[in-house]
Amino acid sequence: MQTITPYDYPNLTLYFDEDLQPCSMESVGLFKKTYAPVLFSLMFVWGLLGNVLVIVTFNHYKRAKSMTDVYLLNMAVADILLVLTLPFWAVYHHKQEWIFQDFMCKLVRALYAINFSCSMLLLACVSIDRYVAIVQVTKSFKFRTTAMAYKNMICLFVWLFSALLSSFTYYFSESYEINSVLVCEPRYYGASTALQLKLAALAVQVAVGYFIPFLVMLFCYTCIIKTLLHAQNSQRHKAIRVIVVVVAVFLFCQVPYNVLLLKKAIEIGNPDHRCHEHVKSAYALFLTETLAFGHCCLNPSIYAFIGVKFRNYFWKIIQDLWCVSKQYMTGTRSSRMSSDMYVSKRTSEGFPSDGGSSFTM
Structure with a gap:
């Protein structure tokens, strides 16, 4: 039987104190109901517009795209997928009940897992590309030329691998009834089996989806920073500035929420019986969840x-x-011709190639 904690379902009042006094979570439920719809709606609008703009900007002008550009484009696509789930979470927190189908519960939770794993893997790929371009300069041309030739296969592998990692989340997430209230949460069956499955799933997701990419990024950026500190070329410093900020913001937004999710999963079967701890955990989980979801609109x-x-x-x-x-306002042929010539000229000019630096630099 699955252990239920009150901070999972703030609309419920459950007995968890040792003296069997009720642990009320009404304040947490009211807080979510008030702020979640507003915050998630703003994130939805800003994130959708911003990431669509990134994709349009990327596709409209840049011709000699670097691998970093390709990776950042795929990150924008991953962020859009996450953005599309925000209305569901807004309704979930506002209603304090899952009103959609079980399939949608699995899908929206899996999409977050895909976004997290895919973004981590893509940022690791970006760090490798920047490492080769800045640290291993003599090998960069051959390596990056080969990478560009297989860019579609690399990105496809990242997406498929992220989907595979998220399959654990998809499989265990369910919409089911607790005290006449439908919830959308991971669900494990059987005490010993649940523990084994949970630990196996967590080990794979944490190690492959977070820890290994993080170590790759740490190594690459440590080497890059050492190289740039010895370089007197300001352009090389600019070539890494945006990427470092993107990585730092991603880790700042995502790590707290995923650490709490890990803690929450580990505590299944051995819950803390102190009510005030559950209340603090509920607030912390919601705030870090909001921060994690909000990351999808920060990169633009x-x-x-x-x-x-x-x-x-x-x-x-x-x-x-x-x-x-x-052109359409004037309606004259001459204006139409000059505008068309101007657009054609501006589009074909683009910007000079920067030797593989990202278009966001």
Whole structure:
């Protein structure tokens, strides 16, 4: 039988204190009901628009794309998939009950797992690409040329591997009834079997989906920073600035929530009986969950505020759209021809190749 903790289901009042006094979670439920719909709605709008803009900017102008560009594009796609699940979580927290089908429960939880694993693996790939380009300069041309030739296969492998890692989440997540309330949570059957499955799933997901990519990033960026500290070229410093910020923000947003999820899973079968600890855990889990979900809308902001090239590409899109709108407003053939010539010229010019640096730099 699965052990139920009150911070999993804040709309329930369960007896967990040693003296069997009721542990009320109404304050947590009210907090979620008030703030979750607003926060997740804002994230949905900003994240969808921002990541679509990244994809449009990437595809519209850059011709000589680097591997870093390809990886960041795939990250934007992964973020959009996560963004599309936010309305479901907003309704879930507002209603304090899962009102959708069991399949949607599995899907929305699996999509978060895919986003996390895929982003970690792609950031590891970015770190390797930057490491070769900056540290192993003599080997960079051959390595990156080969990588570009197999870029579709590399990205497909990352997606398939992330889907495989998330299969644990998909399999164990269920929509089921607790005290006449439908919840969407992982569910394990059988005491000994549940423990073995849980530990096996956690070991694989943590080791392959987080720990190994993190070690790869740590090694690559340590070497990169050492190399850049000895370099007097400011352009090389700029070439890594955005990526370092993207990695730092990802870890800052995602690690706290996943640590709490790990802690929560480990405590299944051995729950803490102190009510105030459950209340604090419930608040912490919701706040870190919000931070983790909010990461999907932060990368476009990082590109816009730090990445000079991204801003330049963005303003070119605005200029081209303005020229096209003027073309339709004037309705004259001459304006149409000059606008078309202008758009064609601006689009074909693009920007000079930077030797493989990302378009967000």
